Each structure stands twice: as C-alpha cells, then as structure tokens.
Amino acid sequence: MENEPIIRFQDFGFQYTAQAEPTLYHINLDIHKGEKVLIAGPSGCGKSTLAHCINGLVPNSYPGKSTGSLTIGGKNAQNMGLFELSQTVGTVLQDSDGQFIGLTVAEDIAFALENDCVPVGPMHDTVARIAELVDVKQVLNHAPHEISGGQKQRVGLGGVMVGNVDVLLFDEPLANLDPATGKQAIVLIDEIQKRTGCAVIIIEHRVEDVLYRPVDRVILMEDGRIRYDGDPDSLLCTDLLPACGIREPLYVTALKYAGVALTKAMRPSYLPELTLSDAQKEQVRCWYEQHPNAEVNAAAPVLLRAENLDFTYDGGHHALRGVSVTVHKGEMLSIVGTNGAGKSTFSKVVCGFEKAQSGILELNGIDLNTLSIKERADHIGYVMQNPNQMISKTQIYDEVALGLRNRQVPEEEIRPRVEETLKICGLYPFRNWPVSALSYGQKKRVTIASILVLKPEMILLDEPTAGQDLKHYTEIMDFLRELNRQGITVVLITHDMHLMLEYTPRAVVFHAGKVIADKSAAEVLNDPQIVAEAHLKETSLYHLSALCGIDNSEEFTRRFIARDREVRK
C-alpha cells in the first residue's frame, strides 16, 4: 500500500535502563517512503535516541523500557532484531573512521554482502555498481587513510546501499567534513534519494547546511519531545529554531533583523528560490544603511613570525610551500582550509612537533628552532581537538597540575597557580571531581586549563567546537573570547565558517600547502574565488545582499555579525 508509512511512532516513549528519567516522551511520527526528513535539535534533545530506535541499537545494544508503539515496514520494531531491521534501515554513522570497517574501499562496500553470504561473483558485480553510484570507482583498492573525508563518507553511504534498504539514516553527516565537502555530501544524499526513492532521515543541528538542498519536512525536538513537525518554510517563519537553541540560516536571521515579515510563500527554506518583494528588499537596504560601520582593530606588536616555511613529510608529501604568517599580540585569528591543506602541519611546525626544512620561525624575536617541544610549550600552548586524547589523570586538579609537576615547580607554588587557572576557566567548583564526571564541554575546558596553567602567550586550538551544538559552541567560544580579552593570543584551526565570521576578525586561508589569503573573515567569505579555491562555503549573506542590491556584501556581513552578537548577548 502506498500510503502506509514505512516508520510509524505512536505515543512512543523510551527510558534507558541506566537513567532516572525517560529520554523520549509521547512521540507521534509517520515517515513515508520517498520522503526526506531533517531531524534537528540541541544536544541531549533525544534526536540520537530517536535514530537509535529506528535502526534498532535501542533496545538491542542500549537497553531500556519503551511505551507506546513503533512499527517499521509494518512490523513491530520491538520484536525485530538488529539484523532484521538492517534489511530495511541503512545507517551511516557520524564517525566515518568507525563506519569504515574494511581494509579497502571495495571490502568496506562489500561488508554487508559478505555477512549475507552473497557469493563472490555477484558480490564483485554489486560492489562495482554501487562504487559507480557513489563515485568511488577510482579508489576501490585504497585503504581508508589514503582517501579524503568526503570519499570516506561516500564509501559509508555505498556500504549501506548494497542492501537495497528502504530507509537511509544519516547521523550528523556534516560533523567531520569541511564546508565544501559537506555541501557535496548534501547534494549526493539528494541525488541518491531521487534515484532510489527511499526515505531519507538526516539527524543534524546544522540546519542551514542541510537546507542546501530542499527537504520535505523538519522535525524539531527538544527535551525528548517533538516541538515541530512540518514543512521547513513554515518553521523558518517562526522563532522556534533559536528558541530551541538551533541556529537559523543566517539570511533568515538577517531578514528578521531587518523587520521583514516572513511567509511560507516566500520560500525561506531554499535560498535559490527565496523571493522578496521590492519593498522587502528596501527594508533590508534600510537596515544596512542605518547600522554603523563595524569597528576594525588597530594592529598590535608582532608575537609570532613565520616566514617562508617549507616542510616535506618523510613520505614525500610537500605539506608547506613557502608559508608566511604573522600573528600579533592579543589577536584572535582563524586558520581555515580543506583537510590536507597544510593547516595542521603548520600548527605542528609552530609547536615543534615537526621541524620545517627551511624558513624563519620567531616568537617575540627569539628563534623557535632553538627551543625543544617542551620549552616551546611555555610560550605556545596546543589544545587537541578531542579532550579525551589529552586527559591522562583521573582528577581535575592533577590533570591541570601535570605540566607544572613535570617542570619540577614546587608543590606550594603549584596550588595557587592551578586554583587561579581553574577559577579563570570556571572549573573551581569542580576542582575535586574526577574528570569522568564532566561533560564534553567541561573536559574541553580542563584541557585548556591544563595548557593555560603554563602561562603561554599564545594558545593554538584544533577544531575547538567540532560536533558541538549552538549552546556548547557559544559556551566554548565565549570562554575563548574572554581569555583573549585577558590578553592571551588565540589561534583557531577550524572548518566552521560561522565561527570564523563571528569570533575572529582575521582569517588565514591555506590551500595546497600555501597561504592563499590573509584578511578579514568577512572579506574571505565574500570573495567567490578564494571560497572556491579553498573549498570554503560562502555565507548565505553574500547571496542575500546580492538579491537586495547591496554591493558591499562584506560590510553587510560585518554589520550583521555585530548586530547578531548584541542580540545573542
């Protein structure tokens, strides 16, 4: 029957065995074949649990008690095992390295077929066909670390498509991708859906990026309940997204600031089809003209000077080609570019993890090459992306004190320094807690504290907000800005275009081992050539200003960010 939904939640609720409160309450939701649905919501809203109910990890791997009913493909999901469900629902996990199980691309695509005991001959045919479909044919014999993040995700998708599933479920597909690759992923998902006609469910909090291609419905979740279930245009006319702690598309926020009353008919969810009347365009122009020029900071003295750095890895990969970057005292700046553009290599060279073959590297006029890794760390602190990779002590206090103890600082001097740092980082109330009791964001602070305690002049952070929702993102970034106000120079390596616009006046763009731009973040993102070359994603404000006839899209972006900052405060 055509109208029978493939997934049907009826008054469904769920509580994990280990938790005191239910995670999902009274969920009523139908999803039909051929639909494309975005499920959005802040961290902890229950969207992942909902996804786990659909693919069977709940209750098969994460036990708990459910109420109401959930049917998938007409059958009661509670009675279906993981394997039976996997015939209907294909899941692509957020962690593409965890998803990629095979030794090579071909073996990974074949994984489900192998488990199904498909004979080798037909298996090779299916793999070839699917590889063609997801465009990884050239890399079939490559190992996972030899291909790009975008290709890895294509392989992940191919791996679940071999099973002819009716539902494709994507768990945060954009989390680990650079902006341009994220865009390609959304396009690919769209094409696959059109070609196969299966239902697509995307779990994601980056709404604007998903809306790069139209979706049929958005389900907005908060506190285990569905707050909104309907078409995306109507949703954007309301203020529900920001109320739930989800970032709206920037152009929508800008239109709201300008006082434009949004209606469903204007098609706000899909930028290429957004229609504005002349009066509304005038409103936007008026808003732009009324707002003052955003301030530009004067240059401070130079802290770090890198000139003509050249670096080649042992394997022959020429990662830095004549890179020159200057960092001023008290600055907060972004380093952006694709994976493999050289930004991580640059940070490794700065921290002394790798040594440049040629070029000058100076801090406050001192040649950094004369200092060991440990000595450099007294001036430049490096914070890894994943706090779990940095924390080696069980107690917060010990973790923060580690660097000082390793430097043989006397214990009576350590205590005040650690306590002071914990106060700066807002961790003082937790000082006697074990690290394991902290949230991800708090752990991140612990790692930052463990670096700050060494009193570096500059800290370098790798993807500080990866995978965080708006609330945690704002928490981490406001904290970093506060540190910056106190005089610490902050350098961020990031994929997040909005982060760079909102928090860092200056952006350095890497591409293929070279610096291809070094100017204000707004300028970078309004320059189509740089955006294309460095695989960035232009801000939607660029399109909006063009649509409204504003020539200086850069200044428009700057004024919007300044305004947005005031409002969000």
Place this chain on the structure above:
Amino acid sequence: MTNLFNYIDRPSPIHRLTGACKLVCLILWTLAAMTSFYTPLLVAMTVAAVLLFRIARLKLKDISVTLGIMCVYIVMNNILIFLFSPMHGTNIYGTKTVLFHIAGPYSVTAEQLFYHLNVILKNACTIPIVLLFVCTTNPSEFAASLNRIGISYRISYAVALALRYIPDIQREYRDISLAQQARGTEMSKKANLIHRLKAASAILIPLILSSMERIETISNAMELRGFGKEKKRTWYSGRPFSKLDLACMLSCAVLMLLSLTLTYLNGGRYFNPFQ
C-alpha cells in the same frame, strides 16, 4: 606506515597462490622445521626456501633491513647458547671431540659446533618462508585465509580489524605523545626507569580509553550492517583453490610427513654423525 607488513605487489606464481594455501604451507613448513633435527632435511629445506624466494621474484634489497636484524639475532642467540651451555652438543650427541680449549669450562667441541649449525639451519629454513608469506600475501586476504582453514569467521575478522586499525592507532599514538611531550612528559634517558614508565602511561591512558570508545562505535557499525547474523560468511577477497594451490599444500604435507618419518627412522630427534 601504509605498508607495515612489507607486502610487495609483483606478478609471480607465488603471488598468485591463494592466501589460504600459503598460510597452510607456512604452518606445515614451520612445523616440519621445528620438529626435525635431521640435518640433511634442514639443509634441503634451506636450499628450497632460497629457491622459492627467487621464484617469488623478491630481491635482496626488498628485505635487506629485515635480513640484517635477523643475522644479528641469530648471532646473539648462538653466543648466548654457548655462554650458558658450552657442552650442550656433547650432551646431545654423546661424544666429546675437543677442537681447542678457551678458558675455564669453555671448550669448543665439534659436537657443539654441529649443534649450532642445526640451530642456525632451523632458523635459516623458516625465516625465508615467513618473509615469503608476508611479502606475497595481500593483507586483505589474511582474514579470509584464516576462515578458510577452519578458524571461526568471528576470530578471523578480529585479525582483519587489527590490520585495519593499526594505522589509525599509530597516528593517534603519535598525536597524543606529542601533545604530552609539550606538557613536559619525558620518556628519554634523562629520567629514571619508573619515571619513564609513568610517563609512558600518561600517553597510554588517553590512547587506550579512547580506543575503548572506538570499540563501542565499531561494534555498533558492524552490527548495523549485519555482522554475526549467519553461521558463516563470504569474503570479497576470498578465492577458490587452484590446482597449483592444491599441489603446494600437498607437497608441504608430504614434507611434514617426511620430517616425522625421518625422525622416526633415525631412532631419535637428532641426526648424529659422531657415532
């Protein structure tokens, strides 16, 4: 890093053999070499091993580093044996033909030298075969081969997973270790041993705890794609046995039998030229 196991992709008859066949041959060959002290057989096997090496079109420079380490090991091992038991050969062969006296209990006897020759031959006929297996077998075939020779596919897949994630873990280890060094963790000779081990733990703890999270993600990913559903599974890189495969396995089985028969006919493990 991409080629830890030194797999060398070159067309040769040995490369074309299936992984399962090579694994069976490796096991039989090693067993034959281990059980036997029948010197003529060991000599024959060593010569055969070197010939096989040529057939696989492996060049000396492909394996020069390994060969170097190997020689150092063999020399050290023999020196150790001599230091601890200079009369081991005499005990085995029952005669004592002193060639010359060194000092104290240490004399060089013909029996001892012959015993050392046997130990060296045992290494020399096994090591090329292990190298041969490693250099000519695509790692993708390891797991399928294990499954083919009767090991449960679940355990076989654990081997595939180990091969898959070694490069990832290696990279993670390196990153964590650098970040810890920046915080002053010292593993070099400057610190005492206990201190060094503690420093190593500062790196291992985050590495291992984050690997345990990884275990959770991977097992979810595998279950969601139907791993463990059936009693058996097929392998993308599995291949059926060819006639040559069967012939090779048969020859190695004969070799194994020969080794046992010779030991039996010899009336003891040791081939004894002294009586």
Place this chain on the structure above:
Amino acid sequence: MKKFSVKTIVAIGIGAALFFVLGRFVAIPSPVPNTSISVQYGLLAFLAVVYGPVAGALVGLIGHTLIDFSYGWGVWWSWVIASGVFGLLMGIAAKTLKMEEGELGKKGLIKFNISQLVCHLICWLAVAPVLDVYMMGEPWDKLIAQGLMAAVANAVTTAIVGSLLCIAYAATKTKAGSLTKE
C-alpha cells in the same frame, strides 16, 4: 564453540592493534644498553581483566604474531603462545576484580599485581622455555636466564602501566551522583 559477542570481537581486534602498536613502536630506553622495554604486557593484562580470558588470549596471540610478521624475522611460536597464555591466565585470575562497578581500591590493586606476577612467572619460566626446549632443542639454562629477564621486565612494566590503566578505567566508571560543587 561459544559464540562471542560482536563487541568482544571488536575488542580483540582493537586490542591486538594496540598491542601491536605498543610492541612495535613504543620503545622505552632501558638501563641495559641497546635494549628497550616494551609496555604491551601492561596493556594485555588490563584488557584481559576487562574483556575476559578468551579475549586476553587472542589479543596476545594475534598481536604478538603480527609483531613477528611485521619484523619479518620469523614467528617465534613459543613466545607467541606464551603471550596468549598470559592473556588467558590474567583473564581467569581477574574474575575476582570487579572493575565494571568501579570498585578497585588497594585490595584490588594488590590482587591484580599478585596475579600478574604469578602469570608472568608461569609464562616466561615455564610455558615459553618448555616449548623452546621441545621445538628448538635449546639448553635449559639459557632459556631460564632469558625467561627470568623477560618475566622481571614484563612484571615491572605491568605493575606500573597495568595498574595505572586499571585505576584510570575504574575511575571512568564512578557515578557522578555523589558529587557536589564546592
């Protein structure tokens, strides 16, 4: 044969990969010149405690075999088997440690260390030399001396690395419920 859960299979695979990386690339300079101390037995003891004897045995067997393969110097089955036996014995001995509930304490650590010491002595002074005597026909005195060195070095690394890992792991299992801000 008992069917393993998928999680155990993955733990064996990742465990063997860790064992390999530690054994092959993590060398701590030792007091004896030109030798280094390997830390993988601390890891193996820990994994056996957490995932059980069969997983422990397989991590040791697979990990050690892969190390030998990657050096290409032949597979020393006697030592490979001894690694597997160590994982197995540690897993059995550790059944009394209740790590999952976050209870370790001094008593647990003492138990852990007595078990690991006994297991190391069995593996390097009995299992490995007996196999070597049979397979390679090497003299006992030399094998015992080698085994004693290995047992002592491995027991020291296990005592430090293994214990610290157990403490860190047990700490991740504590519940946050009892904590208050100060």
